[in-house]
Amino acid sequence: MIVLRPPGGRSLRLRPRALAVGAALTLLAVVLGGLTLVGVDRPAPDVPAILAGGGNPADRFILLDLRLPRLATALGVGAALGLAGAVCQSLLRNPLGSPDVLGFTQGAATGALVVVVLGGGSLALGGAAVAGGLATGLLGYALVGRHGLAGHRVVLVGIGVTAILSGVNGYLLTRAPLTDAARAALWLTGSLDGRGWVNALPLLAALAVLAPAILASGRALRMIELGDHLATALGVPVGRLRPLLLAAAVALVSLAAAAAGPVSFVALTAPHLARRLTRAPGPNLLPATLLGAALLVAADLVAQHAIAGQQLPVGVVTGVIGGSHLVWLLAVGRRSGRL
Amino acid sequence: MPAAPVARPAGRTGRRLAGLALSLLLLGLVAGLSVAIGAKQLSPAEVWQGLLRPDSPEYAVVHRMRLPRTLLGLVAGAALGVAGAVTQAVTRNPLGDPGLLGINAGASAAVATATAVLGMTAGDIWYALLGAAVVTVAVHAVGGGRAATPARLALAGAALNAVLYSYVSAVMLLDAASLERLRFWTVGSLADARADTVLRVLPFVVAGLLIALATARPLDALALGDDAARALGARPGLVRAAATAAITLLSGAATAACGPLVFVGLLVPHLVRALTGPDLRWLLPYCAVLAPVLLLAADVTARLLGRPGELQVGTVTAVLGGVLFLHLVQRGAGVRR
Numbered sequence: 001m002i003v004l005r006p007p008g009g010r011s012l013r014l015r016p017r018a019l020a021v022g023a024a025l026t027l028l029a030v031v032l033g034g035l036t037l038v039g040v041d042r043p044a045p046d047v048p049a050i051l052a053g054g055g056n057p058a059d060r061f062i063l064l065d066l067r068l069p070r071l072a073t074a075l076g077v078g079a080a081l082g083l084a085g086a087v088c089q090s091l092l093r094n095p096l097g098s099p100d101v102l103g104f105t106q107g108a109a110t111g112a113l114v115v116v117v118l119g120g121g122s123l124a125l126g127g128a129a130v131a132g133g134l135a136t137g138l139l140g141y142a143l144v145g146r147h148g149l150a151g152h153r154v155v156l157v158g159i160g161v162t163a164i165l166s167g168v169n170g171y172l173l174t175r176a177p178l179t180d181a182a183r184a185a186l187w188l189t190g191s192l193d194g195r196g197w198v199n200a201l202p203l204l205a206a207l208a209v210l211a212p213a214i215l216a217s218g219r220a221l222r223m224i225e226l227g228d229h230l231a232t233a234l235g236v237p238v239g240r241l242r243p244l245l246l247a248a249a250v251a252l253v254s255l256a257a258a259a260a261g262p263v264s265f266v267a268l269t270a271p272h273l274a275r276r277l278t279r280a281p282g283p284n285l286l287p288a289t290l291l292g293a294a295l296l297v298a299a300d301l302v303a304q305h306a307i308a309g310q311q312l313p314v315g316v317v318t319g320v321i322g323g324s325h326l327v328w329l330l331a332v333g334r335r336s337g338r339l
Numbered sequence: 340m341p342a343a344p345v346a347r348p349a350g351r352t353g354r355r356l357a358g359l360a361l362s363l364l365l366l367g368l369v370a371g372l373s374v375a376i377g378a379k380q381l382s383p384a385e386v387w388q389g390l391l392r393p394d395s396p397e398y399a400v401v402h403r404m405r406l407p408r409t410l411l412g413l414v415a416g417a418a419l420g421v422a423g424a425v426t427q428a429v430t431r432n433p434l435g436d437p438g439l440l441g442i443n444a445g446a447s448a449a450v451a452t453a454t455a456v457l458g459m460t461a462g463d464i465w466y467a468l469l470g471a472a473v474v475t476v477a478v479h480a481v482g483g484g485r486a487a488t489p490a491r492l493a494l495a496g497a498a499l500n501a502v503l504y505s506y507v508s509a510v511m512l513l514d515a516a517s518l519e520r521l522r523f524w525t526v527g528s529l530a531d532a533r534a535d536t537v538l539r540v541l542p543f544v545v546a547g548l549l550i551a552l553a554t555a556r557p558l559d560a561l562a563l564g565d566d567a568a569r570a571l572g573a574r575p576g577l578v579r580a581a582a583t584a585a586i587t588l589l590s591g592a593a594t595a596a597c598g599p600l601v602f603v604g605l606l607v608p609h610l611v612r613a614l615t616g617p618d619l620r621w622l623l624p625y626c627a628v629l630a631p632v633l634l635l636a637a638d639v640t641a642r643l644l645g646r647p648g649e650l651q652v653g654t655v656t657a658v659l660g661g662v663l664f665l666h667l668v669q670r671g672a673g674v675r676r
Contacts, residue, residue, distance in 0.1 A: 096494065101497070143665060143668075143669065153668060155490070155494060156434070156490060156493060156664075156668040157665060157668055159439075159493060159494075159497055159664070160661050160662075160664040160665040160668060161661070161665070162661075163601060163602065163657050163660065163661035163664065164657065164658050164661030164662060164665075166657060167653075167654040167655070167656075167657030167658035167661065168654075168658065170650075170651060170653065170654035170657070171644075171650060171654050174645060174649075174650055174651070174654075186512075189505075189508055189512075264501060264505070265501065307513060310512075310513050312509055312512060312513070313508075313512065315505070316505045316506075316508055316509040316512070317505075318505075319501050319502065319504070319505025319508075320502055320505045320506060320509070322501070323498050323499070323500075323501035323502030323503075323505060324498075324502055326494075326497075326498035326501070327481050327495065327498045327499065327502070330481050330482070330483075330491065330494055330495050330498060331480075331481055
């Protein structure tokens with residue numbers, strides 16, 4: 001660790017490894033994003049020219065109206081999920097305390113599904129998703145609250161809540177008209193197909209506001225990981241900060257779910273992988289964010305091109321990868337006695 | 340020290356038998372409701388006519404649709420309830436349920452693979468059994484073998500569920516034909532039951548039930564711990580193997596017939612335990628009778644809620660079971676150990 005002490009009493013700590021990982025992840029996201037833009041099956045070679053305003057109309061349409069919003073949605077959703085997952089796992093001091101295990105994602109899906117069934121615009125969809133996610137969060141908090149947030153109870157409550165909500169979602173699906181039901185069923189697995197700027201912009205706006213605020217509290221989060229008492233003694237207003245940070249995380253997850261559906265397991269996996277890569281203690285907020293973005297773009301590329309002529313929804317790919325990762329976490333966690 | 344004779348409360352066996360008879364009566368009632376209520380509204384008299392007289396216009400509705408559906412509910416419910424009770428006993432885990440542990444999802448994944456990838460159209464049940472067996476072993480390995488805690492097993496089940504369902508939905512999305520066939524099936528439904536479906540799974544369910552009943556006594560001994568069980572004359576390894584076989588047969592067959600129904604196996608044993616206590620020799624028969632009551636009642640509820648169409652029964656049991664699961668967690672199941 002390198003500590004810079006510029007005059008003025010403040011210090012800046014740099015971890016070379018974390019910096020290198022961050023740079024590598026950014027590079028990876030850029031390369032994968034470029035690949036998404038250039039396209040594999042129908043290459044649009046002059047991407048820079050088109051972005052600058054040239055190119056023929058067909059290529060411009062494909063790039064600017066199809067691939068660019070899709071890429072923006074993927075990056076935004078991945079970043080939001082990675083960041084929210086890191087915040088939740090850190091706040092709950094529980095490696096499994098990610099928003100999808102806790103049921104927030106499923107709650108957001110329920111909220112959004114209500115709008116799909118009743119009919120409504122993308123703004124209503126986003127609002128309903130956030131409301132559903134927050135309501136689920138409050139419900140979980142109420143069910144767990146008395147017993148404290150650490151430990152397995154949180155996760156078990158999440159499993160129960162998720163089961164109930166998936167039943168409710170099934171009910172809503174059968175209530176929807178057939179065309180909407182097909183759309184909603186695809187959306188429930190988490191998909192980036194046909195995402196336009198309407199889907200991406202609310203999420204990107206929220207990220208622009210919430211991400212800096214959360215990143216700024218990384219130091220406080222690192223202290224909260226040491227325990228509430230110690231953090232309070234070190235001057236962190238734990239009681240005030242925890243609900244705020246949780247609400248911010250839930251809002252990010254819910255907006256991500258509104259944009260792309262409940263994409264599973266990115267929020268669980270990204271922070272773990274980020275911590276393994278940087279080998280730094282603490283929540284690793286920025287690496288988790290970058291890794292989430294890179295992970296989702298990569299999963300989307302796999303989903304689009306793994307099977308020739310067929311497209312899979314990205315949620316299927318992350319479900320297989322992330323579920324396997326959870327299995328592996330449980331196996332390893334048992335050996336090292338952490339879980 | 341001379342062993343004092345265990346004081347049995349007088350008439351307990353009689354009361355349990357009476358309770359069982361009452362449960363059977365309840366089962367008959369619910370089965371009657373399940374035949375009487377459906378998408379096409381029929382009066383009780385019409386249903387009766389349709390049941391008995393081949394020339395009545397309702398004969399087809401009753402005999403082709405409602406009767407097989409009710410029978411399937413009976414068979415699958417009994418299978419899931421007993422499978423849940425055995426799972427909870429053998430893992431000493433109050434949160435045990437074939438659906439929760441991913442066993443049903445394993446059966447789904449195997450059937451989806453057989454249908455879409457290998458192009459099989461018959462013999463679902465063998466693939467379902469194979470998938471159920473593999474996941475039964477896998478979930479215990481991931482959950483920590485003998486050292487597994489309820490929470491870790493539930494987590495391992497959640498993880499395997501996620502992987503397997505993602506896989507199943509990928510298969511369905513890639514293969515339009517199997518999407519049509521598997522779409523409702525992945526939620527768990529009794530709707531497209533046919534008489535031959537019931538007959539096909541019946542032998543497996545009966546075999547599973549017999550094995551489960553035969554292991555009831557040694558499983559009770561196993562609840563005291565392996566050493567005590569050995570001292571009482573049970574062979575823990577053999578008992579576990581037999582119990583696993585029973586779970587596989589029962590949940591595999593039930594899944595093959597009506598898709599993954601989550602939580603029936605969790606709910607019923609817990610409710611029944613309040614009536615019978617933990618003695619598996621009584622718990623299992625009660626589960627075999629009362630689980631179909633729950634499943635058929637949920638199915639009838641689903642038909643009523645979903646009018647004019649209908650809801651899959653899996654959504655109703657998921658909500659009911661999820662609430663009970665939360666209640667159990669609140670009471671400390673899975674955390675205290």
